[in-house]
Amino acid sequence: MPERPGALAATLYDNDFGNGRNLGVTAKGRLWELPLDLALLSPNGQKLLTTARRGRTPRLVLRDLVTGEGRFFDRFAQPAGSVEVRRVGLRLSTRQPPAWAPGGSAVMGMFGGGPGGGGFSPQVFDLQSGVLIDVADGQPAGFASADTAVTVRKVADDAASGGIAATTTNLRTGRATQLPLELDAPWEADPRSDLAASISPSGETLLLVQDDLGGLRGSTLRLFSMGDGSELPSRSIKDRDAGCALGWLGEDPVIPTKPSHASLPLLGSRPAAGAELVAADRSSGLVAVHPRLQSSCLQLTTPSLEAGPHRAFLSTWTGDWAWYWWQLLLALAAALLLA
Numbered sequence: 001m002p003e004r005p006g007a008l009a010a011t012l013y014d015n016d017f018g019n020g021r022n023l024g025v026t027a028k029g030r031l032w033e034l035p036l037d038l039a040l041l042s043p044n045g046q047k048l049l050t051t052a053r054r055g056r057t058p059r060l061v062l063r064d065l066v067t068g069e070g071r072f073f074d075r076f077a078q079p080a081g082s083v084e085v086r087r088v089g090l091r092l093s094t095r096q097p098p099a100w101a102p103g104g105s106a107v108m109g110m111f112g113g114g115p116g117g118g119g120f121s122p123q124v125f126d127l128q129s130g131v132l133i134d135v136a137d138g139q140p141a142g143f144a145s146a147d148t149a150v151t152v153r154k155v156a157d158d159a160a161s162g163g164i165a166a167t168t169t170n171l172r173t174g175r176a177t178q179l180p181l182e183l184d185a186p187w188e189a190d191p192r193s194d195l196a197a198s199i200s201p202s203g204e205t206l207l208l209v210q211d212d213l214g215g216l217r218g219s220t221l222r223l224f225s226m227g228d229g230s231e232l233p234s235r236s237i238k239d240r241d242a243g244c245a246l247g248w249l250g251e252d253p254v255i256p257t258k259p260s261h262a263s264l265p266l267l268g269s270r271p272a273a274g275a276e277l278v279a280a281d282r283s284s285g286l287v288a289v290h291p292r293l294q295s296s297c298l299q300l301t302t303p304s305l306e307a308g309p310h311r312a313f314l315s316t317w318t319g320d321w322a323w324y325w326w327q328l329l330l331a332l333a334a335a336l337l338l339a
Contacts, residue, residue, distance in 0.1 A: 108149050220234050
């Protein structure tokens with residue numbers, strides 16, 4: 001990838017027959033290979049958080065894809081409220097997708113090797129100052145505003161109906177406020193699984209994904225008001241690509257998908273990554289990925305979603321015939337002509 005490729009429209013992972021690679025996608029569908037360890041694209045597609053190594057020491061790198069500028073964070077972090085700078089190894093887990101703050105000023109994720117050492121915990125990494133800020137325990141859900149981080153967790157007491165609570169942390173003061181979620185129905189996902197959560201761009205809606213029977217019966221998108229914790233009408237989706245970051249178009253979730261062989265509609269189709277816009281009244285597949293790519297975790301940027309798709313003749317069908325239909329027609333025409 002060149003130093004200044006311009007804003008990207010999406011990223012996805014390609015297994016590449018076991019070799020594995022992260023790919024960046026331009027607005028015209030061109031692919032750039034990205035670093036394998038971490039390739040976290042900002043919602044506007046202009047910034048890429050990745051890793052580089054100096055010897056055996058990993059470094060976080062923030063790259064501006066428009067200007068070509070890069071900033072390295074080399075084994076240091078500063079605890080919030082302290083003037084002492086400690087040299088620590090900084091690791092960002094990709095098991096739970098990190099979340100960008102509005103404007104791309106910070107990233108919240110599960111960081112390890114921070115000022116306290118030890119295992120991974122939810123923290124916000126300020127990309128301007130290199131400061132790690134502690135937030136309330138739980139799984140990262142996103143940002144209700146530029147200075148308000150949201151985590152979610154299962155609770156064992158009666159403070160939250162259904163046993164799930166969202167906690168907001170003010171990044172300026174450190175004050176944490178717990179919001180009990182009022183579930184209209186019991187939480188039916190695997191109790192041992194992590195919560196998959198995301199906050200809408202407005203900060204008004206919290207999304208929790210309930211995988212029914214481990215995803216075998218699809219997934220229920222359960223929405224909650226960040227004002228009072230009340231549950232909003234839910235939505236459903238099939239073939240969610242578990243472990244991938246959740247997106248939004250306004251107040252409607254955009255969910256990465258990957259169909260199983262059992263749910264493929266036509267003979268000759270192969271599982272390929274996709275993305276589905278789940279509105280209140282209908283769901284729409286957004287992208288077709290060539291089946292030659294062993295793809296997963298398709299993440300679309302906000303500008304690409306707002307611009308809308310380029311309409312295709314066969315929509316988002318991913319069977320081999322959908323990509324080579326004109327060659328098949330040409331071969332048939334040649335055969336008829338020969339006959």
